[in-house]
Amino acid sequence: MKRKIFAALLIAALAAPAAAYAAPVSEGEFAALPLGTSKSDVHASLGNPETASVNGVKEVYRLTDGGKAVLIYSGGHTYFGFIVH
Amino acid sequence: MKKKIISLILCAAMLASVSSAFAREIVHVSDWAYNDVSVFTSEDLITEGLADVSDYRQNITRGQFIELMCSVLIKTIQINKNYVHPAWYNYFEDIGDNYYYQLAIGNHLVNGETLESETNEYGVTTVTRARLRPDEPITRQDAAVLALETLGRLDFTREENYTVYSTTEFDADGQGLEIPYKSKLTYDDADSVADYAARAVYALSDLGLMQGMGKNNFEPLGNITVEQAISLLYRIYRIYPHAAYPDGTGITADTEKTIKTYENGYTETKLGETLYLKKDGVSIPFDTDIYSNIYCSTASDGNVYAAAQTYSDTTDIFNAVTGELLITIPVYTYKTDADYIYVKAAKSGATAFGLYDYSGKEVIPAKYSLSEIDYMIKNGLKEPEYSHRAPDGWIYYADWSDGGHMYKVDSNGENKQKISDEDCYDISYYNGRLYYHIRGKDEGCLFTMLPDGSDVTKLSDGYCYGILGVDFLIYEDGSPLSADDTQNKPYMFFLDSIEKDGVTYSQRLLYRLTYENGKAEKKLVTDDCGSLYRVAAKDKSEKSWLYFTSAKTRVDDTSESYLYRTDGDVVECVNDKVKIKYFSPITTTDGRELFHIEGPYNDETESYEYDYVADLDLNYIEEYDDEKWEYTVDGIKVKHVSTLNEDGSQSFSYVPIDPSDNAEFQKGKISGASKDDALSDDKYSVYYDSQNGGMFYTSDPEGGERHEFSLSYVPRRFGNKLYGIDHPYLSGDTSRSDGIIYSIDMDTGETKEICDGVYSISYATDSAIVYADTDLNQCRLDINTNTVSEVYPNSNKNRYGKPIEFWAPNGAKNLTKLDEDGNMSDILTDDVYVRYMIYVPNGSNTEVDINRYGAKYIAVSDDRAYRVG
Numbered sequence: 044m045k046r047k048i049f050a051a052l053l054i055a056a057l058a059a060p061a062a063a064y065a066a067p068v069s070e071g072e073f074a075a076l077p078l079g080t081s082k083s084d085v086h087a088s089l090g091n092p093e094t095a096s097v098n099g100v101k102e103v104y105r106l107t108d109g110g111k112a113v114l115i116y117s118g119g120h121t122y123f124g125f126i127v128h
Numbered sequence: 129m130k131k132k133i134i135s136l137i138l139c140a141a142m143l144a145s146v147s148s149a150f151a152r153e154i155v156h157v158s159d160w161a162y163n164d165v166s167v168f169t170s171e172d173l174i175t176e177g178l179a180d181v182s183d184y185r186q187n188i189t190r191g192q193f194i195e196l197m198c199s200v201l202i203k204t205i206q207i208n209k210n211y212v213h214p215a216w217y218n219y220f221e222d223i224g225d226n227y228y229y230q231l232a233i234g235n236h237l238v239n240g241e242t243l244e245s246e247t248n249e250y251g252v253t254t255v256t257r258a259r260l261r262p263d264e265p266i267t268r269q270d271a272a273v274l275a276l277e278t279l280g281r282l283d284f285t286r287e288e289n290y291t292v293y294s295t296t297e298f299d300a301d302g303q304g305l306e307i308p309y310k311s312k313l314t315y316d317d318a319d320s321v322a323d324y325a326a327r328a329v330y331a332l333s334d335l336g337l338m339q340g341m342g343k344n345n346f347e348p349l350g351n352i353t354v355e356q357a358i359s360l361l362y363r364i365y366r367i368y369p370h371a372a373y374p375d376g377t378g379i380t381a382d383t384e385k386t387i388k389t390y391e392n393g394y395t396e397t398k399l400g401e402t403l404y405l406k407k408d409g410v411s412i413p414f415d416t417d418i419y420s421n422i423y424c425s426t427a428s429d430g431n432v433y434a435a436a437q438t439y440s441d442t443t444d445i446f447n448a449v450t451g452e453l454l455i456t457i458p459v460y461t462y463k464t465d466a467d468y469i470y471v472k473a474a475k476s477g478a479t480a481f482g483l484y485d486y487s488g489k490e491v492i493p494a495k496y497s498l499s500e501i502d503y504m505i506k507n508g509l510k511e512p513e514y515s516h517r518a519p520d521g522w523i524y525y526a527d528w529s530d531g532g533h534m535y536k537v538d539s540n541g542e543n544k545q546k547i548s549d550e551d552c553y554d555i556s557y558y559n560g561r562l563y564y565h566i567r568g569k570d571e572g573c574l575f576t577m578l579p580d581g582s583d584v585t586k587l588s589d590g591y592c593y594g595i596l597g598v599d600f601l602i603y604e605d606g607s608p609l610s611a612d613d614t615q616n617k618p619y620m621f622f623l624d625s626i627e628k629d630g631v632t633y634s635q636r637l638l639y640r641l642t643y644e645n646g647k648a649e650k651k652l653v654t655d656d657c658g659s660l661y662r663v664a665a666k667d668k669s670e671k672s673w674l675y676f677t678s679a680k681t682r683v684d685d686t687s688e689s690y691l692y693r694t695d696g697d698v699v700e701c702v703n704d705k706v707k708i709k710y711f712s713p714i715t716t717t718d719g720r721e722l723f724h725i726e727g728p729y730n731d732e733t734e735s736y737e738y739d740y741v742a743d744l745d746l747n748y749i750e751e752y753d754d755e756k757w758e759y760t761v762d763g764i765k766v767k768h769v770s771t772l773n774e775d776g777s778q779s780f781s782y783v784p785i786d787p788s789d790n791a792e793f794q795k796g797k798i799s800g801a802s803k804d805d806a807l808s809d810d811k812y813s814v815y816y817d818s819q820n821g822g823m824f825y826t827s828d829p830e831g832g833e834r835h836e837f838s839l840s841y842v843p844r845r846f847g848n849k850l851y852g853i854d855h856p857y858l859s860g861d862t863s864r865s866d867g868i869i870y871s872i873d874m875d876t877g878e879t880k881e882i883c884d885g886v887y888s889i890s891y892a893t894d895s896a897i898v899y900a901d902t903d904l905n906q907c908r909l910d911i912n913t914n915t916v917s918e919v920y921p922n923s924n925k926n927r928y929g930k931p932i933e934f935w936a937p938n939g940a941k942n943l944t945k946l947d948e949d950g951n952m953s954d955i956l957t958d959d960v961y962v963r964y965m966i967y968v969p970n971g972s973n974t975e976v977d978i979n980r981y982g983a984k985y986i987a988v989s990d991d992r993a994y995r996v997g
């Protein structure tokens with residue numbers, strides 16, 4: 044398995060917590076995401092997350108209404124998710 | 129450092145948990161509740177009842193709350209997840225086949241609402257119809273009741289909670305009064321709180337687990353949301369001492385706050401909901417909804433590592449300098465040091481501990497076997513902390529809460545393993561094998577297996593009278609059993625019953641059992657064994673024999689009870705003229721066993737024509753008084769006395785009844801190994817004088833003055849002091865019913881009161897500590913200093929030896945390890961029904977008296993014996 048280097052991510056997370064490349068996602072679009080989706084499919088569907096945990100199992104997405112949504116991965120697939128109000 | 133990515137293991141573990149999970153949806157939660165809900169979900173505490181709930185901001189139902197409550201208690205192993213017997217719930221009309229509702233009822237977590245009941249002629253009321261109303265929203269006051277019940281199950285050992293939230297208090301006269309919790313409530317709407325919920329509302333409010341609503345109102349009939357319920361139950365869940373309290377718990381960090389500083393100079397801080405590990409401008413963020421605890425160590429290889437514990441029971445290992453994720457290990461971490469990551473298989477309950485090194489190598493798996501223990505010892509591997517893992521033996525027990533299946537658990541309560549699916553009882557351990565009986569099919573038959581549950585062999589065809597204890601083992605060369613002889617192969621014996629037409633005869637089959645290349649070999653010694661008696665030989669100059677009588681009731685309707693003997697190979701008839709009545713409990717001065725013989729029964733006189741005591745060679749003992757244990761040998765009247773040894777055992781000796789005969793006695797006129805052995809053992813002799821009636825001691829048993837003493841409980845001797853209980857009420861003092869522990873100095877005769885208020889006493893023979901149960905506490909007496917201290921209240925334990933002690937209250941499911949001071953420490957196992965456990969000092973390798981404390985089951989290992997069940 045390709046080694047995961049988190050140093051860059053670490054620096055990015057600290058220096059620029061609100062990364063510019065992460066576009067907001069609509070709540071409906073996020074809620075429609077079936078759990079069990081692979082990470083690559085998630086990214087293809089929603090784009091890159093705003094932030095991710097250092098081990099990559101959590102991704103935070105910015106919603107278009109200003110809220111946030113969280114995906115938790117297990118084994119490379121979404122395990123559960125939250126729309127946080 | 130070579131990096132090892134064990135992603136395959138991780139993926140396999142995670143996929144397994146994904147596949148076992150029920151279908152979920154992406155859910156809506158409030159920002160304030162997100163962390164609790166996320167972690168609760170990661171801990172796999174969400175139940176099926178919430179599978180279709182997509183908005184956790186909506187009200188939770190009674191059924192959903194009960195499910196979550198059960199989930200917390202199952203996770204912490206505080207309820208029996210198999211306790212769903214239909215008899216407890218079949219009168220509920222609205223619970224269907226919901227496992228959690230049945231579990232809650234079976235474990236008496238909820239009572240439900242009685243709709244109909246009936247009272248029988250004895251005034252006993254039985255509920256015949258009830259309901260749970262699982263689909264209705266739960267009220268705040270009912271949630272408080274269930275939350276307190278959950279709290280109680282998790283936290284009931286905390287004495288302060290007993291005190292603060294007990295239901296009863298006592299007035300100055302000792303009268304129990306119900307505590308008026310409702311009047312203690314300070315909410316403006318306290319009057320609307322139901323009486324049954326007042327205690328729970330008070331307790332939950334007092335603990336800060338539930339707050340009022342609006343202007344000082346509790347709103348008892350209001351409802352709570354799913355996320356409020358999860359947050360409440362998660363805070364209760366965290367009270368249970370699993371793994372470690374998450375770092376930074378309870379710390380609100382609007383500005384960055386330091387959580388801890390490590391020895392290597394790294395600091396752990398918290399800002400918002402994120403933990404940071406920092407040093408020299410590098411900062412690694414750990415989100416608190418993903419990680420619970422961080423451990424940082426500078427390793428022997430010069431690198432600095434951070435072990436980050438996730439809520440999904442895995443640990444991520446980072447290079448703390450670069451922030452690089454190195455490995456993920458599929459176990460729970462509880463500490464790190466320069467060489468190892470200390471892990472355990474699960475965060476709560478009885479679990480196994482292990483070690484990883486920083487290369488990702490599993491040095492000691494978080495599970496271990498007997499062979500592994502040997503390997504660790506022989507290869508000098510570093511073991512985890514003693515308090516967590518010590519290779520010091522196993523406890524074998526039948527788990528009554530799990531159908532009597534046999535389990536083993538190590539002495540730290542870790543690595544519990546089921547080793548038999550049978551309903552087992554009478555478990556014993558000899559020479560590396562387990563012996564046990566089973567219920568059901570093959571009821572009562574004797575089985576044996578290896579300690580890992582393999583090589584199960586059925587030994588008896590019918591009801592077996594058990595593998596016969598150490599007293600009945602003899603070696604194949606005929607030498608008597610010796611504790612220091614490990615080379616000689618022992619013969620073991622067991623009795624198999626004979627049944628015919630529903631009649632069980634006293635005629636039984638005596639088998640000799642040996643092992644050849646690991647396989648049990650049984651040989652029929654005799655098919656005519658009635659009663660079996662002890663081995664007679666006392667030293668290696670004699671051959672060991674197993675004496676037995678022929679059967680009194682035989683299959684062929686004849687009757688005998690003549691004396692035979694066997695060495696395991698040959699069978700000899702000792703005498704076929706007189707019938708054997710029973711064995712005497714004593715031996716003669718020269719070590720001969722005694723037994724009673726009886727003549728033909730005379731119908732006219734309604735008595736036996738003769739009734740004598742003789743030794744095994746049929747030498748009759750003159751003037752034997754079997755009540756006073758006295759007889760005459762060579763003209764000197766002697767009596768048999770038992771001497772109390774320091775290890776609690778008894779040895780036997782003889783003293784002349786007339787002191788003027790003592791000189792003759794000492795001249796060797798009456799000689800015998802038994803006497804010499806006994807008298808050379810120690811100068812102190814303590815015995816019961818059956819002739820004069822009373823306990824006596826002497827510091828010079830070979831003619832010195834003897835002293836009568838009064839201790840109504842059998843005393844124990846430590847050095848020159850006797851310890852025992854005296855009960856004043858036996859002396860006519862009716863004002864008190866307790867006992868007093870006294871010590872008696874056998875050299876000076878000084879009697880000293882140690883403590884009073886005592887009901888029972890037990891002894892730790894090799895640490896010179898006496899434990900005594902009083903009406904409230906257990907006191908601990910250090911014999912060396914005569915100091916008394918209080919130990920765990922109401923411990924109801926028996927301590928024999930050190931260092932491993934156990935405690936389990938009658939009827940409790942927890943078996944708990946005690947530390948050196950008698951304080952409760954680790955929970956060993958939590959689903960075993962335990963009545964007594966006794967530690968036998970190392971090296972004794974002997975079965976303790978099985979009837980002494982009324983225990984049913986016993987487990988004996990090479991260096992310890994435990995009495996269970």
